[in-house]
Amino acid sequence: MTDTTKVSQAAEPAPTGTEASAAKQAALSRRRRTTVLVTTIGFILVAALFLFMITRPPVEGARPTTLGFSLNSFFRWLGDMGPIVQIPVVLIVFGALVGLILLLIEYAPRPGKFYFWLRLVTCFAIPVLAFMLLRPYQNAVIYVLGIAVLLGAILFWADSRAREGTGHLYQLLLFAAPAFTLLLIGLVYPAIATIIQSFFDKTGQNFVGLENYVWTFTNPQGFWSVINSIIWVLLAPTIATTIGLAYAVFIDRARGEKTLKILIFMPFAISFVGAGIIWKFMYDFRQGDQIGLLNAIVTAFGFPPVPWLTIEPLVNTFLLLVVFIWSQTGLAMVILSAAVKAVPTEQIEAASLDGASAWQRFRNVTVPGIRSSLVVVVTTIAIGALKVYDIVATMTGGRNDSTVLAFEMVNQQQRFQSYGHSAALAVVLFIFVIPLIVFNVVQMRKQREIR
Numbered sequence: 001m002t003d004t005t006k007v008s009q010a011a012e013p014a015p016t017g018t019e020a021s022a023a024k025q026a027a028l029s030r031r032r033r034t035t036v037l038v039t040t041i042g043f044i045l046v047a048a049l050f051l052f053m054i055t056r057p058p059v060e061g062a063r064p065t066t067l068g069f070s071l072n073s074f075f076r077w078l079g080d081m082g083p084i085v086q087i088p089v090v091l092i093v094f095g096a097l098v099g100l101i102l103l104l105i106e107y108a109p110r111p112g113k114f115y116f117w118l119r120l121v122t123c124f125a126i127p128v129l130a131f132m133l134l135r136p137y138q139n140a141v142i143y144v145l146g147i148a149v150l151l152g153a154i155l156f157w158a159d160s161r162a163r164e165g166t167g168h169l170y171q172l173l174l175f176a177a178p179a180f181t182l183l184l185i186g187l188v189y190p191a192i193a194t195i196i197q198s199f200f201d202k203t204g205q206n207f208v209g210l211e212n213y214v215w216t217f218t219n220p221q222g223f224w225s226v227i228n229s230i231i232w233v234l235l236a237p238t239i240a241t242t243i244g245l246a247y248a249v250f251i252d253r254a255r256g257e258k259t260l261k262i263l264i265f266m267p268f269a270i271s272f273v274g275a276g277i278i279w280k281f282m283y284d285f286r287q288g289d290q291i292g293l294l295n296a297i298v299t300a301f302g303f304p305p306v307p308w309l310t311i312e313p314l315v316n317t318f319l320l321l322v323v324f325i326w327s328q329t330g331l332a333m334v335i336l337s338a339a340v341k342a343v344p345t346e347q348i349e350a351a352s353l354d355g356a357s358a359w360q361r362f363r364n365v366t367v368p369g370i371r372s373s374l375v376v377v378v379t380t381i382a383i384g385a386l387k388v389y390d391i392v393a394t395m396t397g398g399r400n401d402s403t404v405l406a407f408e409m410v411n412q413q414q415r416f417q418s419y420g421h422s423a424a425l426a427v428v429l430f431i432f433v434i435p436l437i438v439f440n441v442v443q444m445r446k447q448r449e450i451r
Contacts, residue, residue, distance in 0.1 A: 035161050042154040046147055053143040071133050105174055109167030119159070119170055124152035130181065191430070198423035202416075212424035222421070224401040225408035226428065228317050229386060232324070232404060233432065236385035237378045240325045244332025244377070248340050249362065251333075261337065265330035272327065276394030279323045283308040283395075309396050316402045323391050328384065332377045339373035340366060375443045379436050386432055405429045 078086055104122060107115055127148035155173060162169040201208050216222035251260050267275065284292030285307040295305040309316045343366055351361045367374070389406040396402040398411055405425055413422035 031161065035158055039154050039158055042150050046150045046154075049143055049147050049150070053140050053147075056140075069133075101174060101178070105171050108171040108174065111166075115167070119167060120152075120156060122174075123156045123159075123170070124148055126177075127151040194423045194426050197419055198427050200420050200423075202418035202420050204419050208420065212420045213428070215421060216424050216428055220401065221398075221403060221408055221412075222425065224313075225403045225405045225425065228314075228401075228403065229405040229429070229432065231314070231317060232321060232385040232388060233382050235321060236324050236328065237381040240328040240381050241332050241336075241374065241377050243325070243329045245336050245374075247329070247333045248337035249366070252337060252340055261333065264333050267327045268330035270327060272324075272388070272390030273394050275323050275327045276391045279326075280309075280395050283319060285309070309402070310400045312400045312402075314401075316396060316400055320391055320395060320402060323395070324385060324388060328381050332381065335373055335377050336370060339370035343369035372443070372447050375440065379440050382436055383433060386429060386436075405432070 078089060081089070104118075107118060125148075128144060131144045131147065155170065159169040159173075160166050197204060198212050199207060199209060201211075217226065247260075247264055251257050251264075254260070270278070281291065282293045283295075284290070285295055285305050286292075287305075290296045290299050290305055292305075292308075294308060299305055308319055347365050347369070348361055351365050356364065387406045388404060389410065392398055392402060392404055392407040398404075398407050403411070405428060409422050409425040409429065412418045412425065
């Protein structure tokens with residue numbers, strides 16, 4: 001019986017290298033899915049605890065939970081010192097933090113009990129210190145400890161299951177933590193707070209649902225800010241890029257090319273406030289002698305002066321748009337000129353030998369060759385057009401239906417103290433930016449696939 005068993009076992013084929021590799025890949029795939037699932041659930045719980053912590057109603061007379069000091073108290077203490085003392089203190093504190101982070105990064109991947117406990121302690125201690133130092137919370141010890149325990153457990157567990165081995169994922173996250181923390185504080189948290197604020201009234205106390213968004217699209221100030229912003233984002237990049245590309249092509253290798261490019265680029269070096277003041281004099285309207293260039297020309301032909309910046313609807317918007325295009329054409333010209341010069345001359349010469357006209361060479365050779373630069377220029381100018389504030393504030397102050405989203409957002413907050421309306425305008429502005437970001441990402445992926 002034993003001999004028969006041995007013979008049958010020997011008759012079974014041993015697993016090949018391909019089967020062993022497939023089994024190993026399947027095990028790694030299951031391990032990776034488990035890690036992703038557990039970390040996702042952990043981060044959801046962390047987000048829920050954080051939202052509960054910041055949305056709890058304040059407790060009367062409750063003292064903030066701190067370690068005895070926070071960043072706020074540190075900066076208040078630092079502000080009481082003289083400027084000569086502040087500089088070395090900041091340098092010493094900054095150097096100490098950088099040194100501690102580098103020390104932990106250096107020791108993170110090392111094997112041994114000491115380094116195991118070092119990783120374990122810091123995984124739980126760093127979140128606690130970060131929360132306590134960044135902002136003291138009232139009656140929030142349980143929440144802070146819960147968040148710290150979850151974050152520490154997620155980090156330590158994911159680090160132990162990383163393919164590189166214990167300590168490497170910890171090292172990577174610790175290295176990226178300062179930048180990630182600044183992004184959370186300066187970008188992610190304000191964005192979430194703004195979205196939440198957009199559903200409350202002007203005081204920020206009473207929930208009003210979509211009322212602020214209804215106001216944005218029905219009130220004249222909100223409505224014209226949306227309409228004008230759409231006009232700016234459609235026309236500004238199109239016209240500025242077209243003019244800049246035309247300059248780049250016609251001036252390329254022309255006599256006096258450098259001088260002509262400097263003259264065209266100069267408006268881009270002027271701030272929007274400066275450009276607005278210059279063009280406000282161009283559009284100036286008054287009784288008697290005209291100091292504005294346009295009205296001086298109009299009155300020279302015997303016509304009455306025209307109040308250019310008060311003509312509505314849309315005329316004053318187009319006149320403001322001229323200022324922005326004038327200042328951005330130089331940027332488009334410089335980038336596209338460099339792209340045009342980078343188009344291989346062999347392709348142009350080959351198209352010329354095939355009998356292609358100048359326009360056909362430009363459309364079928366030059367434009368495809370500078371596609372990535374065109375995308376950069378168009379999206380950059382479009383984003384600049386969406387967030388334009390200075391030109392409108394300097395030239396019209398948003399009067400006569402010339403306001404835009406960025407200006408009206410600031411105007412509602414600073415002038416009318418209407419935080420709900422301001423937040424809703426900011427969210428609408430963010431929604432307008434999303435298609436530009438998606439378009440940029442898609443184009444970058446296409447370029448990467450081509451390469």
